[in-house]
Amino acid sequence: MSDARPDPNRQPVKIQAGGVKKGKNQGLKVVTANDLLTGEVIYFTMDRQWSVSLDEAHAVEGQDALNLLTEAALDEATAVGPYLMDVEEDLSPSGRGRLRELIRETGPTIHPEFARAKGTVH
Numbered sequence: 001m002s003d004a005r006p007d008p009n010r011q012p013v014k015i016q017a018g019g020v021k022k023g024k025n026q027g028l029k030v031v032t033a034n035d036l037l038t039g040e041v042i043y044f045t046m047d048r049q050w051s052v053s054l055d056e057a058h059a060v061e062g063q064d065a066l067n068l069l070t071e072a073a074l075d076e077a078t079a080v081g082p083y084l085m086d087v088e089e090d091l092s093p094s095g096r097g098r099l100r101e102l103i104r105e106t107g108p109t110i111h112p113e114f115a116r117a118k119g120t121v122h
Contacts, residue, residue: 030057033079
């Protein structure tokens with residue numbers, strides 16, 4: 001058995017892509033995360049800030065999406081668990097992640113008393 005270990009300097013940095021099923025470089029994406037202090041769903045904007053509004057999210061494709069995710073992941077003081085989310089042209093969630101994103105945005109499905117209105121946190 002070989003005792004050789006991979007050189008850690010040559011290993012690529014792992015970037016979590018959350019619910020992305022198409023492939024990290026295929027289709028329109030936005031970066032989403034949860035706010036560190038409130039737990040609210042947030043989106044990375046074109047001016048490199050976070051917003052609670054999906055309408056303000058910066059949508060990109062291909063390598064630009066991976067670069068934006070890398071940049072967003074550096075903001076550990078604001079965002080927890082950033083990942084790429086598939087979206088349609090109108091910025092609505094698409095694909096298999098649609099239900100997941102609806103639940104993240106509105107809260108639990110089995111206890112409606114804990115659901116939240118958009119833009120609020122319990």
